[in-house]
Structure formats: structure tokens, C-alpha cells
Amino acid sequence: MKPQQHTVKLSLLRALSKGGFHSGEELGDELGISRAAVSKHIKGIQGWGVDIFRVQGKGYQLANPLQLLDESVLNSSVATPFALIPVIESTNQYILDNARELDSGFVCIAEYQSKGRGRRGREWISPFGSNLYLSMFWQLEAGMAAAMGLSLVVGIAIAEAIEKLGIEGIKLKWPNDLYHNDKKLAGILVEMSGQAGGAANLVIGIGMNLSMDENVDGITQPWTSLNQITQIPVDRNKLAIEIIKTLVSTLEDYESFGMNQFVERWNRLDNYLGRKVKLLMGAKEIEGIAQGINEQGAILLSTPQGMQSFIGGEISLRNNE
Numbered sequence: 001m002k003p004q005q006h007t008v009k010l011s012l013l014r015a016l017s018k019g020g021f022h023s024g025e026e027l028g029d030e031l032g033i034s035r036a037a038v039s040k041h042i043k044g045i046q047g048w049g050v051d052i053f054r055v056q057g058k059g060y061q062l063a064n065p066l067q068l069l070d071e072s073v074l075n076s077s078v079a080t081p082f083a084l085i086p087v088i089e090s091t092n093q094y095i096l097d098n099a100r101e102l103d104s105g106f107v108c109i110a111e112y113q114s115k116g117r118g119r120r121g122r123e124w125i126s127p128f129g130s131n132l133y134l135s136m137f138w139q140l141e142a143g144m145a146a147a148m149g150l151s152l153v154v155g156i157a158i159a160e161a162i163e164k165l166g167i168e169g170i171k172l173k174w175p176n177d178l179y180h181n182d183k184k185l186a187g188i189l190v191e192m193s194g195q196a197g198g199a200a201n202l203v204i205g206i207g208m209n210l211s212m213d214e215n216v217d218g219i220t221q222p223w224t225s226l227n228q229i230t231q232i233p234v235d236r237n238k239l240a241i242e243i244i245k246t247l248v249s250t251l252e253d254y255e256s257f258g259m260n261q262f263v264e265r266w267n268r269l270d271n272y273l274g275r276k277v278k279l280l281m282g283a284k285e286i287e288g289i290a291q292g293i294n295e296q297g298a299i300l301l302s303t304p305q306g307m308q309s310f311i312g313g314e315i316s317l318r319n320n321e
Contacts, residue, residue: 008033009045009087010087012027012031012041013045013066013068016052016061017066017068019062021055021059021060022061023059024038024039024059026059038060042054042060048127049112050062051064066129067233067235067236067237068129069084069109071084073237074109078244080105080106080107081106082106082108082109082244084109086111087111088108088110088112090115091109091110092205093115094135095135095137095203099137099193099203102137104137104138106136106137107134107135109132109134110133111128111133112127112128112133130210130211131209131211131225132240133206134206134243135203136203136204137203139199139201140202141255142200142255143196143199143200144192144194146258147192147200147202148296149262149296150190150202150204151175152174152175152176152293152297153259153262154188154206155188155266156172156250156266157243157246157249158178158186158206158208159178159269160246161239161246161247165238165239165242167226167234169181170185171270171271172266172271173271174270174290174315175297182271183222183224184209184223185209185223185225188206190202190204191205208239209223210234211226259295260295263292263293263295267293270292272315273290273291273292274289274290275289277289277315279301280313280314286301286303286308286313288303288308289301289302290315294309296309297311298311
């Protein structure tokens with residue numbers, strides 16, 4: 001599960017995550033490699049988006065504290081099967097590639113994604129150790145038709161998990177983003193497969209900003225991170241554990257009761273409830289006042305033509321709000 005070519009880099013990161021300066025000689029002796037090899041691996045780690053600086057006579061130090069995910073901590077608190085794979089192309093792709101061998105509820109967690117993706121093929125920027133990258137495999141026995149609105153249910157689960165950690169003000173943007181003060185905190189990507197009359201195989205991907213540097217290239221929209229919201233570092237292991245537990249129980253509720261019990265829970269967290277928005281559907285724009293969702297998971301807009309529901313598109317605030 002842990003590719004051998006990354007073993008040295010991960011060992012270096014574990015040493016550096018303890019804090020303070022570490023000389024190249026010290027790190028090399030600890031790992032049984034030369035100082036030149038240490039330098040080479042440090043450059044590779046920097047390519048993962050980790051900021052490490054070197055001071056002559058002192059050695060290497062992380063620019064910012066780094067808390068690594070701990071397999072033993074996760075294992076002691078999570079009942080569902082999981083794989084912690086520090087360096088991966090995509091947690092969603094890993095599950096898609098291995099779905100036939102996985103049990104429903106299986107989770108893949110990573111520290112870094114080299115090919116993370118969001119909706120509609122967009123890239124999801126995934127620097128090492130800065131965020132939370134997590135995907136869950138779920139078999140929905142009721143089939144693909146019953147998966148309508150699933151990304152909304154996942155959003156509710158994540159927001160409620162964060163609330164359980166005492167963090168307030170997390171909101172939902174229809175259909176698949178988490179926001180705080182109108183800035184994006186996390187995104188959800190649900191990919192599904194299956195055949196008519198059979199169970200739906202769902203891959204539920206979650207990417208959440210925890211401590212990502214504001215100067216990361218490739219992100220254009222306003223965004224925030226959990227550590228900016230709390231002003232103190234969030235325990236990444238506790239966060240992952242709470243999200244996994246809440247997601248499992250929420251998906252079980254969804255299988256038992258459908259969308260009915262989630263409408264009120266969504267509307268409580270809706271970032272745009274009662275606000276003027278634009279719904280973008282291809283080249284078409286529809287303006288109205290957001291009125292939450294209905295029991296099919298469709299967004300409700302109060303428009304000059306009356307109350308209308310939509311199941312596709314993306315919403316944004318009207319420019320003149």
C-alpha cells in the first residue's frame with residue numbers, strides 16, 4: 001500500500017515533523033543515506049508542495065508545522081476498513097481501480113495527490129499534508145436512481161462532522177461544496193457506476209483545505225482553510241475519524257429514509273438560503289432567490305415566473321448583492 005520509492009521521503013518528513021532544525025548529516029545517519037541523497041530527497045518533497053528551508057550550519061526545517069496522519073490512531077477509532085496511502089495519484093481513482101475487491105464503507109486516505117480531480121475534470125490542487133484527501137466506497141443497494149441528491153447528503157455529513165468538533169459557521173453550497181463566509185472550504189466529487197436493476201457503486205471523494213498556503217498556484221476562486229477559521233491547528237486525525245464515522249451513519253440513514261429527513265438539515269446549512277443568486281446551466285442563466293432544496297435534492301428558486309426547481313447547473317451570488 002506504500003510505494004517503496006517514497007519510503008525515504010516519508011521517513012524524512014516524519015523526522016522533520018518533530019520540529020526544529022535537522023542537519024543533513026544527522027538525517028543521513030538516521031536513514032543510512034548520504035547527505036547528497038538527503039538533499040535530493042528534500043527537493044523531491046518540496047515538489048509535493050512542502051515548504052522546507054535550509055540554513056547553513058543548522059540544516060533543514062519545515063517552514064510550517066506538519067501533523068502527519070497516523071495509521072494506528074485511525075485504526076483504533078475507525079470501524080470501517082481503510083487504507084492510508086501517503087502518496088497517490090487520486091484517492092477516487094484508487095477506489096475505482098480496486099472496487100471489485102472492496103467492501104462497502106472502505107476508505108482511502110492520502111497525504112498527497114499527484115492527480116487530484118474535482119468536478120467536470122477540473123484539477124484539485126493537493127499539496128502534501130496541508131489538507132484532507134479522503135474517498136469512500138459505498139454500495140447503494142437501491143440502485144443508481146436512488147443516488148439522486150447523494151452529494152447533498154455527503155455535504156451535510158461533513159458539515160455536521162465539523163460541528164461535532166466545535167467548529168461553527170460551516171455552510172453548504174448546492175450541490176457539492178462547503179463554504180465559510182462565502183469562501184470555499186471543501187469540495188465533493190461523487191462518481192458512480194452500476195447496471196439497471198443492480199446496486200450502485202459509489203465513490204465519494206472529499207477534498208478539504210486545512211492549512212494550505214494562500215499562495216498556492218492554480219486556485220482562482222476565493223477559498224479558506226479550517227485552520228484560518230479556527231485560528232488554531234485542527235487535529236487532522238480527529239477530523240478524518242469524525243468525518244468517516246459521520247459519513248457512514250449518514251449514508252445508512254439515507255439508505256433507510258431517502259432524502260425526506262435531509263431537506264431540513266440541508267436548509268439549516270444552506271449558504272445561499274434567502275439570497276439572490278444566479279443558476280448557470282451551460283449558456284443559460286436563471287436569476288432568483290434561493291429557497292433551499294426539495295425532497296428530490298433539486299434547488300428551489302423563487303423567480304418572476306414563480307417557484308422553480310432545478311437538478312443541474314451551478315449557482316453563484318448575483319454581482320449586485
